[in-house]
Structures are given as C-alpha cells and as structure tokens.
Amino acid sequence: MKLVKVHITLKEGVLDPQGKAVQGSLNTLGYDNVQEVRVGKYLELTVDDDANIETAIEEMCNKLLANPVIENYSYTVEEGVVQ
Amino acid sequence: MKFAVIVFPGSNCDRDMYYAAKDALGEEADLLWYQEANLEGYDAILIPGGFSYGDYLRSGAIASTSDIVVQLREQADKGVPILGVCNGFQILLESGLLPGAMLRNQNLKFMCHFENLVVENDETIFTSKYNNGEVISIPIAHHDGNYYCDEETLARLKENNQIVFTYQNNPNGSVSDIAGIVNEQGNVLGMMPHPERAVEAILTSDDGLKLFQSMLENWRERYVAGA
Secondary structure: OEEEEEEEEEOOOOOOHHHHHHHHHHHHOOOOOOOOOOOOEEEEEEEOOOOOHHHHHHHHHHHHHOOOOOEEEEEEEEEOOOO | OEEEEEEOOOEOOHHHHHHHHHHHOOOEEEEEEOOOOOOOOOOEEEEOOEOHHHHOOOOOOOHHHOOHHHHHHHHHHOOOOEEEEOHHHHHHHHOOOOOOEEEOOOOOOOEEEEEEEEEOOOOOOOOOOOOOOOEEEEEEEEOOOEEEOOHHHHHHHHHOOOEEEEEOOOOOOOHHHEEEEEOOOOOEEEEOOOHHHOOEHHHOEOOOHHHHHHHHHHHHHHHOOOO
C-alpha cells in the first residue's frame, strides 16, 4: 500500500476571494505580518502498490482532483500503513 | 421539438427547465435520470441548475465524470443544441465542453436575485430573438459563478464572438462581466443566470422565454420543411 498526499493550490494570478477573507481575519486578529493567504485542498489517497503509480496519480489529478484551468497540484508517495 | 432535461442527484432546477420547455414554450420535454438517459433522438438538451453531488470537490466536477457526459460530447459534436444553466454551466466547464472555470463569488456569498444582462451576440441559435445591446432581467442563484479564464482564452472568446451575455453590474467578479458563453461551433451555451425562471410575467420577468423561443425558431427553420 502507498499513501499518496496530494496538494491542490490555485494557480498564480487566479484571484482567491476565500484566501483574501482569511487574510483579512488574520490581520484583524493583529497578525499584520500576513501579506497573502491562498486556500487550497489536501487529499490523502491510499492506493495499491503499482510500478506506474505516479502516472496514475497525475492522470487522476488532471482528470478530476484538480481543474487545470485554475489549479496546480503536487503530490508525494509514501509507504502506507498496512492495516 | 423535443427537449431532454438531464437530472443529476442534487439537480434542483430540473422541473423549472421542464416547465419552461413544456408549458411556457409548449413543446415536448422529458426528464431523464442521468444513469438511464439515452440522448439519441432529442432536438435539444437542457442541463439544469442545482448542486449535483453536493458540489463536492468543485461545482460540477463529479457530474462531469459520469457516463452521460460521453453522450453529451457526441451530441455536441453532432451540432445538437445544448443549454447548461448554473450548475449545468459548471458541468459543461468541468467536462471541457466550454472553456474556463468557475471560482467562488468575489464577495463569498450565495446570491439569489434578479440581474440585468446585456445581450452581446444575437446571432446564436439561443439568442436570435433578442437584439444586441438589449437588456434583460434574469435571476441568478449561485455561490460559484465567478467565471475565470486566462487572457489567451478570453481573447479567443472575444474574437469568435463567443460571449453571449454579460452582466450590466457584475455581481460575482466574472472576467469581462461574462454571464454566458457559447462554444466555437455555437451549439453549446452555458450561462449562470436562470432563463427558465423568467418565462412568465407572473415570475417577475418573462425575458428568458425568448431564449427558448429562439431555440425553437432555429430548430423549425432547420428541420421543419416549409417553416
């Protein structure tokens, strides 16, 4: 088993109204040093061992997990815990 | 003329769409559950608004992976008119039938009210009964209606006259005030505002009816001899 950790973030240049609101709140709390917040997604996939796992993950990201028009993705593959 | 209305789990404007085609326009319409739908033989396909699959992951993302989208692509390639409204528009974007993507509204709020739209292209099969520059009152009801595309795509949309409706007072942050676009072939229209909710005066506005009438008129001209 492999544990795949996928991070999905908005592309540079794509406005992030949610991030802006979070940044505003942090600033309100006194954290004036926060210049920008970008909200993304984090997914954990438990996947059967496979030599082509990276190709498969990239396909999944392009087809469904991320929207390539507005989002970038990155991932890591780790040894999964055998239950 | 025979309309198909595709129903996904979480669609909630399917009845309104059915009503617009069947009662307001007076044509034939079928509600088709997405898993059993056979789109063969329909003259136009309507993808209604709602929250298919609870908007999980991204609005329209899960629906865009269902088998019905394969059929939608076939019908789109054949030139069958396809209208996606609200979540229907989001599904068309997520499945790549239209370019661009939806972001959360700039003010982060779900908005539900009438907006003035400007008709930008009256030469499509969906808008031939309107005039360019005509201002129509159509309700919006969305949280993720902030249309986004990169500059290259925007330039292409403008060049090909694919921007069909814009907002007079942009409510959601959409690029270039875009409220609705067609594909290059002109037979697939996606729009966030709900024309099917504005088909009778009793609904505050009947400005949306002409969209359905345009579809009917163009279908008659094309397929009904002597029309």
